[in-house]
Amino acid sequence: MDYFVLKSVCMPSDWMRAICCSVPTEKALGMVTANDVRCVCDVPCYTSALRDGWAVRSSDNGKTRTAAAWSVENGRSHAQLEIGQAIWVNTGGTVPQGADAVIASRNSMDLQKIQSCVVPGDNIEQQGSDWKLGEVIVPAGTRVGAREMALLFEAGVKRVAGWASPRVAVVATGSEITQEADGLSSGFRRCSNASYIAALMSRIGVTDIRTIVVPDDIRQLTRTLVELDAVCDVIITVGGTGKGKRDYTRQAVSDAGGVFVGHDTQLDSPFVTARLPHAGLIGLPGNPLAVMMIVQCVLLESVRSVFHLPEAPAQTVEAVMTEDIEAGICGELCVNVNESAAKPLIKGTGRMRVFDSARGFVRLNGQGIKRGERVRVELFRN
Incomplete structure (x- = not known):
């Protein structure tokens, strides 16, 4: 089949790790509590x-x-x-x-x-009629909102232990990639893939994001990964995961002390996952359509889940499939949605127009889909 289907993958559970930190109560808004928070006084504290x-x-x-x-x-x-x-x-x-x-x-x-x-x-x-000293006032796993902020202050809680928002770095690799916005020279391309990923990370609640461009230089890429590992929780590289002579990502990850994790330790997977001494790393291909599908179908939910970021229910629409999809294929089929019609996108395209044309995906369970059949499309989180 000539359409782009991302094969179903199970992300390893240990490639990223959430960080527990303690913050003053006034800065706990939005954080998910790591432990039960107990009253340090009776509530109310007097009769x-x-x-x-x-x-x-x-x-x-x-x-x-x-x-x-x-x-x-x-x-x-x-x-x-x-x-x-x-x-x-x-x-x-x-x-x-x-x-x-x-x-x-x-x-x-x-x-x-x-x-x-x-x-x-x-x-x-009566004093203590709501909560007694030492009783749980906010259970572990609770996202602190306005209600919880009021309870924490009333209970005399000065600090809250919770899960920190991840520090994310997006590394665009390639000597042809630049961050310059003006005066682009011939032979150079802007790092639109990295900008796309950084924007989506921000949309799911990540606040500490940096974007870096590294040329096709294995020593510089290795050095960059080592430096980022000391200050980041998640590193996302773009490009260099193929088998070409200048595809250095896998080797740089190993040289930086990374250990590849997951069901496929690199050779046939369209992306790689690894554990550096501190940070989790995912290496994405440079193809815009592959980047879009892996990020939308795999990476966003993985980061959100591990780091306890706010949930964002997927938006779905019903559409009519414009092509026959053969049986025996499992995964996510990338589609454009236009006037209730779901048109599959051709695989192999590296054109930037996919950022405009790709709108969502249809989950394939191996049963096949007939042209004209109604399907449910999960829209991209843009």
Whole structure:
């Protein structure tokens, strides 16, 4: 078949590793917690009044109560409530020791209210009624949002252990590749593949991304990989994975201390995965269509899953297949989608126009597809 199908692959589980770090609570927004986060104080941290009114003892029901000459000021603690006494307290204020109820009142001059009978706990929120010291307030594996930020601050948590966002480097290889935007000389091409990958990494939540161009020089490429390994968690190379005389990626990875991992240790795979001393590395071919399919179908979800980045449900559309797809083929078929028609893309093309024409893929399960049959297309995350 002449259409581009990315054969189904199972990414190795150990080629990338998430990094656990501890950050101040105010910087934890968006992070996924690595461990259970426990309260360092009771929540709420003191017994407070739920209404404006008089703090009293329920044991004084039926007895004459006397209004105290002072009131509770919010933000301050006070001495014990005396027997037969009533003390004015505002909503949110500390309930004096000895008081077990608050008589709701709108006016501190309404002294008749203090003689009302109460039930223990009336209009009071007890210290620790939500969470006790040491209880889990945010479980491990929770993405910290606005709700969790409020809980963490309320629980007195100063630092949060979570999974760090990966530091990613995209390395475009080839003496003909340049990052220059103006005045392009004959024989040079811009690093559009690398720009495409960097943009997609940003779309899934990666914030630390660098793009580097390295010529066809094995020593320089090896040195670059060693330097990046010290400061990055993921390295993505583009180009140089073929079997040509100037395809140096595999050798440079080995020279940089990398160990190839996965079901295929390089020879027939369209891409390679390796573990450097610190970073995970994936080596992609230079063909734009292959880059697009590997990144969209394999790499994005792998990085998102390993580093606990936000999930982005795939968007799908139904379309009519324009060509017959023979049985016995499994993998992802790259297609263009135009007016509800899914047209397969021809393999082998290295034209940059694929960035415009390739819109998604159809999963093939080996059963074949007839021309005119309706299929579900998973759209690229662009």
